[in-house]
Amino acid sequence: MANEAWIKKESLEFSRTICHSICFDGVVKLYELGSSENKVNLALSDKLFLDFYILTEFGIFLRKIESPSSWPLTKLVYFDLNTLDIVDIYVSNSSYQVWKSSRYAGCKLKISMEIPITGEEHGVIINEYSPYELSEF
Secondary structure, X not given: OOOEEEEEEOOEEEEEEEEEEEOHHHOEEEEEEEEOOHHHHHHHOOXXXXXXXXXXXXXXXXXXXXXXXXXXXXXXXXXXXXOOOEEEEEEEEOOOOEEEEEEEOOOEEXXXXXXXXXXXXXXXXXXXXXXXXXEEO
């Protein structure tokens, strides 16, 4: 399938390619990511992601999945654009979640996962400048 432009951060451009469609007649799309820089491509190779992302000053929060067969287990990860490390932040095990984000108290981000049927919400509050400082709710 063809690459589509996805995220741009200054001179760094990300693209994505649908590599799998799963669940509910293929409604959930899994993507391989690429970029305009080879070293970033190496860090992203052999990894699968879903639609969700939040671009920050130093990195990107993404929703990662290990393989199509591991659905609905997904992870909120942080891709540090300086070190090119991908760090697991939060694990989720529900296929009915709507992931969303909002600013929370200055430099903090609230990343919430909502189950539409029940309205139940859970997630993390993360310091945008230090994504390893978080609290769950």
